[in-house]
Amino acid sequence: MIRRLIDFFQFAIIDRMDFRKIQELIKRREYIFSEHADEERTKDQLTVAEIEQAILSGGVIDERLDDSRGESRLITGKTLSGKLVHVVIGLRFGMPVIVTVYIPSKDKWIYGKIKKR
Numbered sequence: 001m002i003r004r005l006i007d008f009f010q011f012a013i014i015d016r017m018d019f020r021k022i023q024e025l026i027k028r029r030e031y032i033f034s035e036h037a038d039e040e041r042t043k044d045q046l047t048v049a050e051i052e053q054a055i056l057s058g059g060v061i062d063e064r065l066d067d068s069r070g071e072s073r074l075i076t077g078k079t080l081s082g083k084l085v086h087v088v089i090g091l092r093f094g095m096p097v098i099v100t101v102y103i104p105s106k107d108k109w110i111y112g113k114i115k116k117r
Contacts, residue, residue: 019059019060019073019075022055022073022089022096023055023056025095025096026052026055026056026096027052027056029052030095030096031095031096031097031098032092032093032095032096032097032098033048033097033098034097034098034099034100036099036100037051037098037099037100037101040100040101040102041101044101044102044103046079046083046085046101046103050079050080050081050083050085051085051087051098051101053077053078053079053080054075054076054077054078054079054083054084054085054087054101055075055077055087055089056077057077057078057079058075058076058077058078058085058087059075059076059077060073060074060075061074061075061076062074069090070090070091070092071090071091072088072089072090072091072099073088073089074086074087074088075087075088075089076104083103084103084104085101085102085103085104086101086102086103086104087100087101088100088101
């Protein structure tokens with residue numbers, strides 16, 4: 001019973017998609033990597049370590065709180081080698097899910113943070 005309450009409160013914190021908590025879980029490698037994200041990672045020649053670095057160094061540039069698929073955050077960050085990376089993180093089973101990753105196009109993004117119209 002006590003363990004269930006602890007689990008509930010841990011999930012209650014992450015259910016709000018607190019970015020610092022997400023970063024902490026990424027550091028501990030307590031997250032889910034979607035098949036789609038892995039395909040996109042491979043296409044853009046990114047390593048899992050680079051994606052983790054981007055999340056840990058980055059910040060939230062867009063929030064989708066009312067999406068029918070569940071709330072998500074678009075994060076922009078840099079790898080140690082300076083590559084700019086976008087990562088979409090959702091939430092599933094109380095854990096962060098890396099939904100997709102990509103290198104933002106200069107045709108669509110200004111400084112990788114502002115979407116061109």
